[in-house]
Amino acid sequence: MKSNASPQTDAVAPQDERIQKVSFWKRALSRPELGALAGTVLVLAFFIVAASGTGMFTPAGIVNFLEVAAQLGIIATAAALLMIGGEFDLSIGSMIGLAGILIAIPAVEYGWPLWAAIILAFSCAALVGWINGNLVNKTGLPSFIVTLGFLFILRGLAIGISRLLTGRTQIGGIHDHIPGDWFAALFSGEVATGLFAWMASQGWIATNFAGNPVVTGIPVSIVWWLALTALATWVLLCTPYGNWIFASGGDANAARNSGVPVHRVKISLFMFTALSATIFACLQVMDTGSADTIRGLLKELEAIIAVVIGGALLTGGYGSAIGAALGALIFGLVQMGIFYTGVNTDWFQVFLGVMLLVAVLFNNFMRKKAMEAK
Amino acid sequence: MSERTPMIEMCNVSKHFGSVIALSDISVQVHSGEVMCLLGDNGAGKSTLIKTLSGVHRPTHGEIRLNGEPARFKSPAYALDAGIATVFQDLAMIPLMSITRNFFMGREPTVGWGPLKRIDWKLADRIAKQEMGKIGIDVRDPSQPVGTLSGGERQCVAIARAVYFGAKVLILDEPTSALGVKQASVVLRYIAKARADGLAVIFITHNVHHAYPVADAFTLLKRGGSLGTFRKEDITREEVLNMMAGGAELESLDAELAEFQRSDTERADADTSGVRPPLAAGQ
Numbered sequence: 001m002k003s004n005a006s007p008q009t010d011a012v013a014p015q016d017e018r019i020q021k022v023s024f025w026k027r028a029l030s031r032p033e034l035g036a037l038a039g040t041v042l043v044l045a046f047f048i049v050a051a052s053g054t055g056m057f058t059p060a061g062i063v064n065f066l067e068v069a070a071q072l073g074i075i076a077t078a079a080a081l082l083m084i085g086g087e088f089d090l091s092i093g094s095m096i097g098l099a100g101i102l103i104a105i106p107a108v109e110y111g112w113p114l115w116a117a118i119i120l121a122f123s124c125a126a127l128v129g130w131i132n133g134n135l136v137n138k139t140g141l142p143s144f145i146v147t148l149g150f151l152f153i154l155r156g157l158a159i160g161i162s163r164l165l166t167g168r169t170q171i172g173g174i175h176d177h178i179p180g181d182w183f184a185a186l187f188s189g190e191v192a193t194g195l196f197a198w199m200a201s202q203g204w205i206a207t208n209f210a211g212n213p214v215v216t217g218i219p220v221s222i223v224w225w226l227a228l229t230a231l232a233t234w235v236l237l238c239t240p241y242g243n244w245i246f247a248s249g250g251d252a253n254a255a256r257n258s259g260v261p262v263h264r265v266k267i268s269l270f271m272f273t274a275l276s277a278t279i280f281a282c283l284q285v286m287d288t289g290s291a292d293t294i295r296g297l298l299k300e301l302e303a304i305i306a307v308v309i310g311g312a313l314l315t316g317g318y319g320s321a322i323g324a325a326l327g328a329l330i331f332g333l334v335q336m337g338i339f340y341t342g343v344n345t346d347w348f349q350v351f352l353g354v355m356l357l358v359a360v361l362f363n364n365f366m367r368k369k370a371m372e373a374k
Numbered sequence: 375m376s377e378r379t380p381m382i383e384m385c386n387v388s389k390h391f392g393s394v395i396a397l398s399d400i401s402v403q404v405h406s407g408e409v410m411c412l413l414g415d416n417g418a419g420k421s422t423l424i425k426t427l428s429g430v431h432r433p434t435h436g437e438i439r440l441n442g443e444p445a446r447f448k449s450p451a452y453a454l455d456a457g458i459a460t461v462f463q464d465l466a467m468i469p470l471m472s473i474t475r476n477f478f479m480g481r482e483p484t485v486g487w488g489p490l491k492r493i494d495w496k497l498a499d500r501i502a503k504q505e506m507g508k509i510g511i512d513v514r515d516p517s518q519p520v521g522t523l524s525g526g527e528r529q530c531v532a533i534a535r536a537v538y539f540g541a542k543v544l545i546l547d548e549p550t551s552a553l554g555v556k557q558a559s560v561v562l563r564y565i566a567k568a569r570a571d572g573l574a575v576i577f578i579t580h581n582v583h584h585a586y587p588v589a590d591a592f593t594l595l596k597r598g599g600s601l602g603t604f605r606k607e608d609i610t611r612e613e614v615l616n617m618m619a620g621g622a623e624l625e626s627l628d629a630e631l632a633e634f635q636r637s638d639t640e641r642a643d644a645d646t647s648g649v650r651p652p653l654a655a656g657q
Binding site: 234243255257259313 | 450451454462464466467468469470471475478479480481482484491492493495
C-alpha cells in the first residue's frame with residue numbers, strides 16, 4: 001500500500017487504488033483559462049451566425065481580427081504575468097506612446113539607424129520598468145498608485161519631448177527607414193508569404209484583380225503574440241521562476257520566508273510589461289509609419305480586461321498566459337465583429353464592460369469550486 | 375545526557391524592544407532527538423523567543439549556540455541555511471498553489487540546462503507524495519491546491535517540507551492550536567517521528583495536553599522570564615498546568631465553576647418543583 005516503501009522502484013508506481021479517476025472535465029474546471037475558452041467559443045459561435053456572409057470569416061477578415069487580438073495580446077501576456085505576480089502596471093499605455101516617440105524622433109529627426117532607435121526605446125522601457133518595480137518594492141505602496149503616477153509621467157514625457165525637439169506631437173516618414181534595417185524587420189511585414197502565394201495558386205484563398213492573394217501572409221504581430229504567449233506559458237508552468245511568480249502573487253511574505261527572491265521577481269515583471277509595451281509600439285510604428293504621442297491610450301486597461309477575462313485573479317497568485325491570449329482574442333473578435341455586423345461601434349464599450357463583470361463573477365465562482373475539489 | 379553538546383542552545387539570552395523587556399536571561403538547551411516544549415501563557419515571550427531563534431530578531435544580550443558554535447543570524451534565510459527551520463503559525467503556504475508547488479517553493483528541483491532548465495515535475499510530485507505518505511497523509515493528487523487540505527494536513531506539509539530540506543532544528547509555533555483532536559494527533563505523531571529521526575524539536579504551545587505526550591522536557595516562560603526547565607520524569611501534567619497558568623488562578627476558576635454548577639442544580643430543582651425561582655436564587 002505504501003508507495004514510499006521502495007523509492008527507487010516507484011518511478012513506475014502502480015496506480016494507487018485510492019485515487020479516484022479524476023474526470024477530464026473536473027480537471028479542466030480547475031484551470032484558470034476555462035472561462036475564457038468557453039467565452040471564446042460563445043463569441044465565435046455568435047459572430048459566425050450573426051456575421052455570416054459579411055466577410056468576417058474570410059482569410060482577410062480572420063487576419064483582421066487576429067491582428068487586433070495580437071496587438072493587445074502582446075501586452076496582455078506581460079500584464080498577466082505581472083498580475084499573477086500580484087501587481088498592476090497602469091503605465092503600459094503611456095509607455096507605448098513614449099516608446100513610439102523614442103523610436104521615431106532619433107530615426108527621423110536625427111538620422112539614427114532604426115535599429116539604434118529601437119534599442120534606445122527598449123533600454124528606456126527597461127529602465128522605466130526597473131524604476132516602477134523598485135518604487136513598489138521600496139515604498140510598499142500599491143502598484144496601482146505608483147504606476148498611475150507613471151501613466152501621467154510617461155505620457156507627459158512623450159508629449160513634452162516631442163514638442164521640445166520637433167514642435168509636433170506626430171512624427172511620420174518612418175516607412176522610408178525600414179528597408180534594409182535588420183532589427184526593424186523583426187517588427188514589420190508578414191511571414192509565410194510564400195505559403196499564402198501557393199495557397200492562392202491552389203485556389204484556396206481568393207486573389208485580387210492582379211492575381212495576387214488578398215491575404216499575402218501572416219502579419220508579424222501575430223507571430224510575436226503567439227511566441228510570447230508560448231514563452232510565458234512555458235515560464236509559468238515549467239520553470240522555477242514561474243513558481244516564484246505564483247508564490248510572489250499568492251503571498252509575498254510566505255514566499256520570502258521560503259527563500260523566493262520576491263523583489264527581483266517583481267522588478268523583472270515590471271520590466272517585462274514595459275518591454276512588451278515597446279514591442280507593441282515597434283509593431284505599430286513600423287505598420288503605420290508614424291508615431292503619435294497619444295498612441296496606446298487606455299491600452300493598460302484593455303490589457304487588464306483581457307487578463308481578467310482570461311481567468312487571472314486581481315489579487316494575484318492565479319491566472320494563465322493562455323487565458324490572457326484568449327481574452328485578447330475575444331477582444332479582437334468582438335471589436336471586429338461589431339464592425340462587420342454593422343452594429344454601431346459605440347456599443348463596443350458597453351459589451352466590453354459587461355464581459356469584464358461576467359468574467360470576474362465567473363472566475364470567483366470557479367475559484368471557489370477549485371478550492372472545494374477535494 | 376549533559377555530556378553531549380546540545381544541538382541548539384540559548385545562553386542567557388535577553389531581548390529588549392526599547393524599554394520593554396520581552397525576554398530576560400533565558401537559557402535553554404535542546405539536544406538532537408529531543409522535544410523541548412515551550413509553555414507559557416499569552417504574552418509570556420514565546421513568540422519573541424522563537425523569532426530570536428529563527429533569525430527574525432537579534433538577541434540584545436547573550437548568544438545562541440548551534441552545535442556548540444556561536445551563531446548570529448542576519449535574517450531567517452541564514453537560520454534556514456544553518457538548519458533551523460521554523461514553521462510559523464501562518465505556515466508560509468499559499469492556498470491557491472498546488473501541494474507540490476508549495477512543497478518546493480523557492481527550492482525547485484530542475485532538469486535540463488541553460489534556457490531549457492525546467493522544473494522536474496515528475497520528481498517533485500513523487501517526492502511530495504512520498505514525504506506526505508511518510509507521515510501517514512495520503513495525498514491523492516499532489517497537484518491539488520493546498521487550500522483543499524485540512525488545517526492539520528497543511529501543518530504537516532509545512533513540517534514535512536522543513537524536514538525534507540534538511541532541518542536539524544525544527545521550531546513549531548503552536549502547530550496544534552487551531553486543530554481538532556484527530557488532526558492534532560496527526561501532527562503530534564509527526565513530531566514524535568521527527569524526534570526519532572534525530573531532529574531537535576522546539577514545540578511551542580499553551581496546550582499541556584498536546585505537549586505532555588510528546589515532550590521530553592518543558593521550559594516554562596512567564597512574563598519574559600524562565601520559570602525553569604523540567605525533565606518529563608520530574609514533573610506531572612498537573613504540575614505543569616499549575617505552573618503555566620498560575621495555580622492560584624486555576625483554583626479560583628475551579629471555585630467559580632463549582633458555583634455555576636451549584637446554581638444550575640438549584641434552578642433545575644426549582645423548575646421541577648414548578649415554582650419559578652427568585653432571580654437571585656444563587657446568592
